[in-house]
Amino acid sequence: MKCPSDGTQLARIQLEQVAIDKCHQCDGIWLDHSELNQLRNSSQPGLEEDIEEEYGNPVTQPGSIDGHMRCPVCQDVGLVGRHISYFKPVKVDGCPKCLGMWLDDQELDALLEDKQEMNEELHSPGVMDFVKFVAGMLPKRPR
Numbered sequence: 001m002k003c004p005s006d007g008t009q010l011a012r013i014q015l016e017q018v019a020i021d022k023c024h025q026c027d028g029i030w031l032d033h034s035e036l037n038q039l040r041n042s043s044q045p046g047l048e049e050d051i052e053e054e055y056g057n058p059v060t061q062p063g064s065i066d067g068h069m070r071c072p073v074c075q076d077v078g079l080v081g082r083h084i085s086y087f088k089p090v091k092v093d094g095c096p097k098c099l100g101m102w103l104d105d106q107e108l109d110a111l112l113e114d115k116q117e118m119n120e121e122l123h124s125p126g127v128m129d130f131v132k133f134v135a136g137m138l139p140k141r142p143r
């Protein structure tokens, strides 16, 4: 696969249990449809730092190629900007056909942070108290 941004051959790298395609030229990452969820379920923010430590952190010029990228898998399909999030919207370039997505530098971490915030919110004591409170309001089952 070629980088949709600069045409560099993407390198297959292993992130946690997930093999993803990364451009060493612009630091972008291509994720297939299922790979984002796998990463979000198994990873913490800071993953990009780990990648950069291992593979370097090229200087990028964001914004220069917006709107002209094509899906590296489908090739004839243009990527469209869309926002995905649990809490904070993160704009990524997604393929409407195969549902893969291209993440620019920092966007993967933004997505992982977003997921972590949601988890913290769900597991915070306040939320659990509320859940127990609501559960306590429910009619008891007859024994």
Ligand SMILES: [Zn+2]
Residues within 6 Å of the ligand: 003, 004, 005, 006, 007, 008, 023, 024, 025, 026, 027, 028
């Ligand atoms: Zn690239």
Ligand SMILES: [Zn+2]
Residues within 6 Å of the ligand: 071, 072, 073, 074, 075, 077, 095, 096, 097, 098, 099, 100
């Ligand atoms: Zn595609």
